[in-house]
Amino acid sequence: MTELDKLKEITFEEGNEILDTLDGLLVELERNPGNKETLHTIFRHVHTLKGSMGAIEFEPLEKFTHIKEDLLDHLRGIDDHPTPEIIDALFKSVDVTRDVLGKLQHGEELPHSVFYDVEEVIRQFLPEDWGDNQGIVQEAPDALDIPLSVEFINELTESEKDIVKKKADAGERLYSISIKFDIDVFRQAIDPLTSLRILKDNGTICAVRSNSGSVPDLNEFNPADFYINDIKVIFSSPDLSRSNIVEIYEFVLENGEINVHQISPAELSEHFDVELDPFWLESSEEGSEYIDETMTPDDSSMSIEEKLKLQSAEHLNELKDRADYIEKLIKKIKKKPKNAKEDELNDLFRFFHNIHGDSGILGLTELTTISEPLEMICDELRSGELKLTADIAVKLIHGVESIREYIGKFNSVPDNLVSSYSKDSPTVDTPNRINQDNIQPTQGQASLKIDAERLDALMEMVGELVIAQALVSQDEAMSNLADGRLEKNVSQVDKLTKNIQDQVMSLRLLPLKYTFSKMSRVVRDVSRRADKEVRLNVTGDETEVDKSIIDHIGDPLTHLVRNCVDHGIEGPEDRASAGKSFEGVVDLKAYHQGGSVVIEVLDDGAGLSREDIYNKAKEKGLLTEVMEHDDTKLFNVIFEPGFSTAKEITEISGRGVGLDVVKKDIEKLRGRVDVSSTKGEGTTFTLRFPLTTASIEGMVVKVGVDRYIIPTLSIETSFKPAASDITVVAGQGEVVKIRDELHPVIRLRKLFTDNGVGQDMKDSIFILVEGNGRKCCVVVDEILGHQHVVIKSLSDTFSGLIAISGCTILGDGRVGLILDVGGVVDVAFN
């Protein structure tokens, strides 16, 4: 796989994650169309989506996402709530995008017209003149333009005035800028210091003053607040125009106030003794880089680097959005190089210059390498040293393309993989005194995306390591050694190995967030088609489960949720007559319980019909004696193949297929599903999975010549019963009495080998195990010990095994089989 392919792969994955999230958000928006917060969140996600779609070189997709973003942007800006039609269109656009992504991922060629239909629909919601602004720099928002105040000038030192003078003499444009930030600016994830850094990157900061008068007493001081309410800067730049600066400060406008004033020649001459002679060209390379140390509260708990990087990343993203415009501009200039305006050439230069600067901050050396030579070319272009030939234009356009692609890649760091970096990384020292030297490019990203295959390979190796380690520490020679030091060292290695294993295991854990947000869409769609009002409640979607579960739970969960809406929840009339609220509720819950993850799907519908199931089971010959008096047992018959009681075939849930597939899917994940139901109150499906599919603590037991592992979690106790405690029930097998309770007995020798006969009962050991909420006793020959074992799946050849859930490699390198306690219990009770 090439780097680009990998990048694409990541982008596809991420795209789908975003789409899933969007589904959830749109459902939320539909419920509460007035919620601007949701709209903003949706916009942000679409924006991110647009950003990452660049990596997939399919232009219509990017264009389409862009239009979607426009629509959302428009919606954000107006007071009216989005109409159901608009939301429908958005839903549709998510579907189409997902569809197209899926096809592209599988390498299908698609016509550029795939989006035309939806695009048309979306466009009709946009104001007519909307398209006119596309690709053109957004007009700078209103910023103040107040002339220099005399007080400020009076505060300046002579040396600062000198610098201003030199810059003015060098023909640079001078500005007085004042910035006021809101007190909660830190909470907006904005670092006020960035405002100065940006200036520094684009010119020279001649002087800075700030008003720290509102810094409160130490006991009232809140490190998360920003108390410097007025920053005044005198800034000189060879090329930035006032509107350029205002544009840079766009981010301030949302969180404060900005005043940019170009110091006029008159003012310069009045306050700085600048002679108005444009031909006096003494160039000054040095500029004062001075920042008032009161800039940032001393004990600010946020790391400057981090905020700076965030800012730069955002800035980069904005720049990427400008890439289209730059590309057009290059093409335009190429056509008529002579007509190129100075401003346009400056725009080109600044684009690459900014990319260069931001990439430096973020430590993106690749990007720096791309942008640096282009910046130089543009510098020569605007100074007239170079003419824009076709060759150069191609070079520039290619540059823009790779920059766009690269930024797309950089931004493709999804939330769910923002791993433990933040808590585990060494704390960045917060400098007491902030000056320019502290602002250095910092290497590294907060998270990285790792190929699942690599992770699996790592897991496998760690598994091997654990086994190899066990081989060493359990070696006979070890126990005969009288060397305390070696023993200590080996046990140290033991501990480390276990830690490594735990860490690696945790790498595979992901939150159920995306899976659950997909479900809200399912509920919406199904309830609409079934003409029911249904609301989905989600709790515990932050619960982390093994990636393999995330990967495979989607289908069975969708099925269950659909079933709940379609069959579980009654129609509006029935609900009304049952005295229930009009709106049906489906609850989706996830939580950890012991060593398992539990996912529950509950509905408040009519519940399962005992009679219907009973009759159906009887008809299909699935009825067993136990079911007669045990409803739990009876209800679980609905997971049998071919069982369905739905009276009519519905469009969505079909008939007769499904729940058995759900059960199979879940069992493949070493999980199990149960159903319980109360008539008139609803139905609950409970899915249980092992927390990690990778390892367990187990008791190693001997049965005949083979060894089996019984998961420690399911063991209650082990004992040797007196012969009088064992009773043989005719035709039913044996039961054993423990603490006045009777439990069925399963002799593993008999279950697993055919020669249960001849086993000396006196020596065998009874182990009381619990599975599926019921207990039984398994009988083994001998207990060999406890071991932490890495679970390996038996190959598909053995997919139908009862009472065996997997295998592992034991200390001596041989394979041991892992007992499926639930399966054994099932055998015991059937």
Added chain:
Amino acid sequence: MSVRKKDELTEAVKKAAKDIEGGKFLSFLLNNEEYGVDVLNVREIIGMIDVTSVPQTPVYVKGVINLRGKVIPVIDLRLRFGLEEAEYDEETCIIVVDVAGLLMGIIIDTVLEVLDIPAAEIEAAPKFGTKVNTDYILGMGKVGDKVNMLLDITKVLTSEELMMVENIQNS
């Protein structure tokens, strides 16, 4: 059989598998008859090792082995073909084959050599007269005056009946 010979054969198989010309088969002995499998399916040849039996499986499924950390099922080919069971000895080998991405071991009497059998020398399997179900036979390869039964190992190891696990309902 020496470990060295097995390793040498494994090497020969790997080399032969790279040969794009094709027509390379690893020949082995089963009940005194010569069989062959396409080297492209063969991963390696190992001596007989401890096999952990798996309950509820057909008799020819001997169980599973640990192949450097991978747990793979092992089939006794004699039993699979309904031949007489034999004691495992020094000569008994496990040929590790790759069937559609799945590794499996087949227990055979002994391995012989890597044969080069051009397509022209391969005849269709006779409809009868073999001890082995003809579905499993790719063709009859002629090597000198000997005939080698070339197995379609994929079919041998993936047919429906293999996947079936015996029902333990009666236990």
